[in-house]
Amino acid sequence: MIPTASMSDIAFLLIIFFMLTTSFSPERTSVELPESIVRTEVTDQASIIAIKEDGTIMFTSGEEPAYELTGPNELAQVTEDIVRLVESKEFVIKADRNVPYQMVDSVLDALRSNGARNIGLLTRPEPKTSAAVQ
Amino acid sequence: MSDIAFLLIVFFMLTAVFTSTQGLRFKYPEDDPTNTNIQPEEAVHIRINGEGQFVVDKVGMSMEELGGYIKSKMEQNADKPVIVQTMPQVPYFAMIDVFDLLKQLDVQNVSIPTKTEIERWKQFGVF
Numbered sequence: 001m002i003p004t005a006s007m008s009d010i011a012f013l014l015i016i017f018f019m020l021t022t023s024f025s026p027e028r029t030s031v032e033l034p035e036s037i038v039r040t041e042v043t044d045q046a047s048i049i050a051i052k053e054d055g056t057i058m059f060t061s062g063e064e065p066a067y068e069l070t071g072p073n074e075l076a077q078v079t080e081d082i083v084r085l086v087e088s089k090e091f092v093i094k095a096d097r098n099v100p101y102q103m104v105d106s107v108l109d110a111l112r113s114n115g116a117r118n119i120g121l122l123t124r125p126e127p128k129t130s131a132a133v134q
Numbered sequence: 135m136s137d138i139a140f141l142l143i144v145f146f147m148l149t150a151v152f153t154s155t156q157g158l159r160f161k162y163p164e165d166d167p168t169n170t171n172i173q174p175e176e177a178v179h180i181r182i183n184g185e186g187q188f189v190v191d192k193v194g195m196s197m198e199e200l201g202g203y204i205k206s207k208m209e210q211n212a213d214k215p216v217i218v219q220t221m222p223q224v225p226y227f228a229m230i231d232v233f234d235l236l237k238q239l240d241v242q243n244v245s246i247p248t249k250t251e252i253e254r255w256k257q258f259g260v261f
Contacts, residue, residue, distance in 0.1 A: 011139035018146030034227035102222035120159035
């Protein structure tokens with residue numbers, strides 16, 4: 001006989017634990033991130049710009065769910081609005097590892113020419129160690 | 135009821151694991167019009183032509199050679215600026231690889247100009 005009453009006590013305790021520790025990120029676009037060895041933590045309240053492999057740009061200011069942008073021009077506009085409110089706002093670029101660099105470049109351009117100073121590039125941990133640096 | 139409970143546990147466990155919140159960050163310097171202490175001709179200029187194909191200060195190099203070159207430059211002058219220019223068709227990860235290498239070598243002064251900035255620099259004869 002399995003003691004179901006005490007087991008469901010433990011189960012609910014675990015549920016509460018995971019509910020509290022899970023922070024739902026508003027940006028849930030699935031992209032294959034590039035790898036890097038050096039990685040620093042990105043702040044929670046950052047705006048996230050996701051660039052998918054097909055070139056679509058998804059954007060969230062960190063509060064509302066991510067929505068699709070028409071292109072870098074619209075990004076320039078929203079960046080301007082955000083920077084006017086919070087000057088030190090962090091912007092995180094979550095780009096697919098295989099997108100041509102010009103996509104990332106136009107996003108960086110839209111961010112920087114509109115006053116974004118704090119920019120991060122999202123990566124995932126490197127599976128193998130680099131040969132260039134010991 | 136404990137079935138439902140365990141189902142919920144599994145759900146929260148899976149959603150908790152798959153959120154990546156780490157990456158490389160670069161902070162741009164504050165606008166300071168009085169700061170004229172910029173000597174662009176002394177910067178190391180890396181141009182990424184493709185995966186593992188670099189032209190560094192007009193010399194073609196591989197990833198290993200680039201690491202050694204940057205390391206020796208940093209030993210001479212730790213504040214030396216490094217400019218990374220990436221060609222439009224190069225995949226994004228090739229640029230991240232270089233950026234990661236520079237961060238590993240503890241290069242403080244990495245500059246990644248965008249295309250409008252490169253145009254502006256060209257007007258001043260930097261490139």
